[in-house]
Amino acid sequence: MSPPLQLRFVMSATRRAALPEAVxxxxxxxxxxxxxxxxxxxxxxxxxxARVSKTPGRTQLLNLYDVAGGQxxxxxxxxxxxxxxxxxxxxxxxxxxxxxxxxxxHLVLTLVLVDAEVGPTKLDVQTLEWFRGHGxxxxxxATKHDKVKASVRQRRKAxxxxxxxxxxxxxxxxxxxTGIDELRLLLRSxxx
Ligand code: GDP
Numbered sequence: 624m625s626p627p628l629q630l631r632f633v634m635s636a637t638r639r640a641a642l643p644e645a646v647x648x649x650x651x652x653x654x655x656x657x658x659x660x661x662x663x664x665x666x667x668x669x670x671x672x673a674r675v676s677k678t679p680g681r682t683q684l685l686n687l688y689d690v691a692g693g694q695x696x697x698x699x700x701x702x703x704x705x706x707x708x709x710x711x712x713x714x715x716x717x718x719x720x721x722x723x724x725x726x727x728x729h730l731v732l733t734l735v736l737v738d739a740e741v742g743p744t745k746l747d748v749q750t751l752e753w754f755r756g757h758g759x760x761x762x763x764x765a766t767k768h769d770k771v772k773a774s775v776r777q778r779r780k781a782x783x784x785x786x787x788x789x790x791x792x793x794x795x796x797x798x799x800x801t802g803i804d805e806l807r808l809l810l811r812s813x814x815x
Pocket of ligand 1 (some may be wrong): 655659767770795
C-alpha cells in the first residue's frame with residue numbers, strides 16, 4: 624500500500640511567473656466535473672483539500688500544493704471547458720495554462736483526466752493531441768471507474784484507448800479508492 628500523499632495548499636497564482644521555484648512538479652488537468660478535486664482529495668486521503676480550487680475566483684487560477692517528504696509539488700490547473708466560449712470549442716487553451724505547461728521548469732508530468740463514464744470528449748482528445756504535439760510528458764488517468772458497469776468495462780477500456788490514441792496509465796475511482804495506490808506510486812516515483 625502506498626500511504627496518502629501529504630499535500631498542503633500553498634497558494635493560487637494567476638500565472639506561472641508568480642509560482643515559487645519547484646524541484647519537481649506534477650500538474651493535473653481535465654474538463655470541469657471530470658472528478659479532479661475528488662481525485663486530489665483521494666490521493667491525499669482528505670475530504671476537502673481541493674475545495675480551495677473550487678472557491679469562486681480561484682477556479683481560473685493555478686493552485687499549488689506542496690508534497691511533504693520531498694521538494695515536490697502538485698499544481699491543480701483550471702478545468703478546461705469551464706470558461707469555454709459559448710457556441711464554439713476552443714482550439715487553444717487560455718494563454719495562462721499554455722504558458723504554465725510550456726514554460727514551467729521542472730514540470731515532470733501532467734495527469735490528463737478523462738471521465739471513464741462519458742469517455743474522451745472532443746476537448747479531451749484535443750488536449751491529448753496538444754500534449755503529444757508539444758512532446759510534453761503526460762499520463763491519461765481515467766476517473767469514476769465505479770460508474771462504469773462491470774459488464775461494459777472491457778468494452779469501455781477499449782473505447783477509451785482508441786479515443787485517446789494512447790494507453791491509459793491508471794483507472795481510478797475516488798469514490799471506491801480504485802487505482803489510487805497505483806497513482807500515488809506513479810506520482811511518488813516522478814517526484815522523487
Ligand atoms: P472537478 O470539477 O473535476 O473537480 O470534479 P469533482 O471532483 O468536483 O467531481 C464532480 C462530480 O463527480 C461530483 O459530483 C463528484 O462527487 C463526482 N465524482 C468524482 N469522482 C467520482 C468517482 O470516483 N466516482 C463517482 N461515482 N463520482 C465521482
